[in-house]
Amino acid sequence: MADVPADYGKGSGMDTAIVLFTRDLRVHDNPALAAACQLARRVVPLFVRDRAVRAGDPRQAFLAGALADLRGSLRERGGDLVVREGDPVAETLRLAREVGAEGVAVARDVSRFAQRRYDRLAEACGAHRIALKGFDSVTVVAPFALRPAGGDHYKVFSPYWRRWRELPHRAVLPAPSKVELPAGVAVGRLPGGADRAPVPGGERAARERMRRWDGSDYVEGHDDLAGDRTSRLSPYLHFGCLSPVELIGKAGVPEEFVRQVCWRDFYAQVCAAFPQIVDTPYRPGAHDEWRGSDADFDRWAAGETGVPLVDAGMRQLAAQGWMHNRARLVTASYLTKDLGVDWRRGAAHFMAALVDGDVANNYGNWQWVAGTGNDTRPYRKFNPHRQAERYDPSGGYRQRWLDRV
Structure with missing residues (x-):
C-alpha cells in the first residue's frame, strides 16, 4: 500500500476522503488515490475545471479524453469522477462540507501556479480542520529529494543524473480494487471535445502505447527525424495518465530513455526552486x-x-x-x-x-x-x-x- 504518514487522517479510520486530481489522471500507481482508499471507507475522486488555467485546444481536447477514461476506470471500481468548475480550493472545500470529508489527498506539482494552489489549499484545510496530504508522484524523484552541497537544487544536469540514477525508487502501487462513493453526490458533466485531440487521451491509451513500445531501436533511432522512433509518451506523462516510475521500470527500457525521464525530473526541481522560470532568466x-x-x-x-x-x-x-x-x-x-x-x-x-x-x-x-x-x-x-x-x-x-x- 501507499506510504501514508500517521498524521494523515489521524492514522486510520477516516470515514470520507477526497482525492483532488490535477496531473495524475490514472488509477494505476496513483499514491494519492491509493492512500485515500487505504485510510477512508468512502472516497470522492474530484477534478475541478479551473477557469484560471489556460491551455491550447490540443491540450484541452486531450484532457477531455483523459477525464472520460478516468471516469470509466473509477466506475468499473464502483466509484465515479466528480467534476466541478471554478476555483479548485473553493470547490474542494465546498465538496468536503457536502460529503463530510475529513481528509484531502492531492499530487503536488512544481509550477508557480500549482505551488500557490497547494499553499492556499493547505491554509483552507487547516482552517476547517481537514487533513491534507500532498504526494510527490508527478516525477520519479521528488523535487527536493536530491540537494547538492550548499544549495537547494541542482543547476547542472550531469551531477544530478549521477545522483538520480543511484537513488532507489518507490514501489509501483496497484490500482484500487474498489472505490466507494458517498450516496447522492452529483458527479457533474465531463468537458467535451475529446474527439478533436491529435492523439487519444487517457490511461488506457497510455498503457497500450507503453505496452507496444519496446524501446529496442530507441538508442539508434531517437534522433532520426524521418523515422519518428520516439515513444510519443510525453502527453501521457504530462497529464499523469502514465506513472513515470512504472514506465522506467518496464523491461527493456534503455538507459538513454531513462536519462530523458531524468531530464524531466531535473527541470521539475529547477522549477520548484525557481518558479519564475516562465518569465525571468534563470x-x-x-x-x-x-x-x-x-x-x-x-x-x-x-x-x-x-x-x-x-x-x-x-x-x-x-x-x-x-x-x-x-x-x-x-x-x-x-x-x-x-x-x-x-x-x-x-x-x-x-x-x-x-x-x-x-x-x-x-x-x-x-x-x-x-x-x-x-x-x-x-x-x-x-x-x-x-x-x-x-x-x-x-x-x-x-x-x-x-x-x-
Whole structure:
C-alpha cells in the first residue's frame, strides 16, 4: 500500500476522503488515490475545471479524453469522477462540507501556479480542520529529494543524473480494487471535445502505447527525424495518465530513455526552486535583450522562414500538437539565436500548441536553448542546415511536412 504518514487522517479510520486530481489522471500507481482508499471507507475522486488555467485546444481536447477514461476506470471500481468548475480550493472545500470529508489527498506539482494552489489549499484545510496530504508522484524523484552541497537544487544536469540514477525508487502501487462513493453526490458533466485531440487521451491509451513500445531501436533511432522512433509518451506523462516510475521500470527500457525521464525530473526541481522560470532568466547576468521583430516571429510561427528544417518542425507542431525533440531544439535555437526573438514568445507559442506542454520542461528547455538557463554553454547554437544533414539526411522529414502546404 501507499506510504501514508500517521498524521494523515489521524492514522486510520477516516470515514470520507477526497482525492483532488490535477496531473495524475490514472488509477494505476496513483499514491494519492491509493492512500485515500487505504485510510477512508468512502472516497470522492474530484477534478475541478479551473477557469484560471489556460491551455491550447490540443491540450484541452486531450484532457477531455483523459477525464472520460478516468471516469470509466473509477466506475468499473464502483466509484465515479466528480467534476466541478471554478476555483479548485473553493470547490474542494465546498465538496468536503457536502460529503463530510475529513481528509484531502492531492499530487503536488512544481509550477508557480500549482505551488500557490497547494499553499492556499493547505491554509483552507487547516482552517476547517481537514487533513491534507500532498504526494510527490508527478516525477520519479521528488523535487527536493536530491540537494547538492550548499544549495537547494541542482543547476547542472550531469551531477544530478549521477545522483538520480543511484537513488532507489518507490514501489509501483496497484490500482484500487474498489472505490466507494458517498450516496447522492452529483458527479457533474465531463468537458467535451475529446474527439478533436491529435492523439487519444487517457490511461488506457497510455498503457497500450507503453505496452507496444519496446524501446529496442530507441538508442539508434531517437534522433532520426524521418523515422519518428520516439515513444510519443510525453502527453501521457504530462497529464499523469502514465506513472513515470512504472514506465522506467518496464523491461527493456534503455538507459538513454531513462536519462530523458531524468531530464524531466531535473527541470521539475529547477522549477520548484525557481518558479519564475516562465518569465525571468534563470542564469544571473544572462543576455536578455531581443531585437527580433513581430514579423520574424510570425514567419517562424507559421513555418514560413524559408529554412526547411525549421519550417517542417513548425508545421508538424501546427498539424499534430507535437514536435520531434530534435526539431524543438532547432526551431527554438533559430528563433532566439538567429532571429533574436525573445524566448518567452516562443515558449508561450509552444505551450499553446503542444499536447504535452509542461511548464517546467517547456520553459526550462527554452531557457536552455536561449542561453538564459541551465546550459553550461550558453552560446551554443543549432545550425538548422547541419542538423538537417545529420538527422534528416534523406530529407524525408522535411519533405513530409513541407509538401503539405
